[in-house]
Amino acid sequence: MKTYNAPHDVEHKWVVIDATDVVVGRLASYVAKRLRGKHRADFTPHIDTGDFVVVINAEKAKFTGNKLADKTYYRHTGHPGGIKETTAGKILSGRFPERAIEMAVKRMMPKESPLARTQYKKLRVYAGSEHPHEAQQPEAVDFAAMNSKNVRVA
Template sequence: KHRGDYTPHVDCGDYVVVTNVDKVVFTGKKNTDKIYYRHTGHPGGVKQTTPEKVLNGRFPERVLEKAVERMLPKESPLARKQMTHLRLFAGPAHTHEAQSPETIDFKSASPKNTRSV
């Protein structure tokens, strides 16, 4: 929404690169009490998992991917197109050095963005 040509129903073309996704931290007991549901497509095929299992598993970036996916418009071609512009990496290294992405320091932007222990 920072662009002059922003329109809610148009994909503006911005890409987002997120690194260190494996260091995502949940507050409270969400790490164990929150449940993600999915369906296999077969009768009685409801599966469930917790963020703790996903973060310790093979693809820890799926936690953030699903969070962003659920914030976008539901079941629309625009949402699917915007999800292709999201790049998530579990470690600090990423493959987009040629595009020279800018680092945004959210911690210093607002005091609400820091965790109190």
């Protein structure tokens, strides 16, 4: 029996996902899977077989339960005692709402490897409905219709 290896010249598709009223964690899980290429039959762990993913309307994404008020994100300034914290609600209503989805996806990707960094760079998240990737002819994926749990109606 022979182990199958995907070719190094894999063709990466472009995918557009609308995040309107979609649960952030479920969306992040799906996006991480597409970025890694685990949805493909020829997935190989050491080769980048993933797609380019464009997420639009990130500001309209939803959290379930009390996560808007309770979920806390931490960062460190690099100075002693420089830990800062913010909530998911502040991030979504703030200046860069796309960071909530970016952080969720990044934390679902493999850690500390050049391949993981390359795969993560194929993610583009935009707060509004406009994106500059029409020239790549991205395929629209209706993530909200895949499962009734994917959408949270406020």
